[in-house]
Amino acid sequence: DTARFDLIIETLRATNLGKLDVGSEANFERAARIGDEIGGHNVSGHVNCVAQLESVEATDENRRLLFSLPKDVGRYVFAKGFVAVDGCSLTVGEVERGDERDSFSVYLIPETLRVTTLGGYTPGDAVNIEADASTVAVVETVARVLAEKNLELSSL
Template sequence: MFTGIVQGCAEIVGVEEKQDFRTHTVRLPATLLEGLSLGASVAHNGCCLTATAIDGDRVSFDLMQETLRVTNLGTVAVGDRVNVERAARFGDDIGGHAMSGHILCQAQVSEIIDSPNNRTVWLDLPPSVMKYVFTKGYIGIDGISLTIGLVRGASFCVHLIPETLSRTNMGERRAGDRVNIEIDPQTQAIVETVERVLAERAGQS
């Protein structure tokens, strides 16, 4: 489990491509290396990955075909930075919201509005996913737990404070970029339960 409180950014320092498979290596900040062992879970742009090799501060992770298909990790290159978070431990503060590290889809950044001390980012989602998006609800964007601002058709926005911009890669995002989306699991469960109940009632009438 993750909390959506990104602990920093890690630079991609190596990429090995194979058929429907990729291994990428990141340079982890020293603060995230303590106690890290093979098999540990680390979220990259919100996607839960498993450490497969550790060489000093260089840590490698394997990406399977489904990960490459669903997430934006198949497009990262050497020199890019990804948001990282170690798996939560019992007793940790949950400053964001509970996240699984399982990406549902990608959204495209459509507009960025900068103003003093904050940034508003508008994103376009597939219409089928918008049923889970509510004003003031939770959403995971590239692993960051954020509160939804406004909802407009198949688009929504989030507001980013300077701390989020300095700690994550959201300050580097531009219109046209694609970001990983994880829907709040409680919201998803409620929406799908209501849909199922209404469908059953409609079938009985």
């Protein structure tokens, strides 16, 4: 199956889509309808940042991908939380907070490797990251309330 999309300059600036060649594979699915089963978390397609794939570790049963991303988006990524990587809803494994960048891992099971493009990724690849919207709302709300009380998230 093939599909064609029009991209605006902001999309090309904020995502990895401008680096795809004609004929490249990409992950996408039709919008959910009310009453449809959701097999992950809600993904809007609003990319927060482009992250870098740092390493891939393969075992007989799964594959672990480690990504680094800017700290301003990393604040929304938590172990056992959700993140979309190139449009695929995934559960976060481990998270490491760095001085300049944060990192997180995901584990891909055989079915995910079969039905997505994620199995073909190699270290150095740029991927689109969409943080879970519910997590973003909670983090931003808590940060705002704490700021009103002259506190910071990092001080807790």
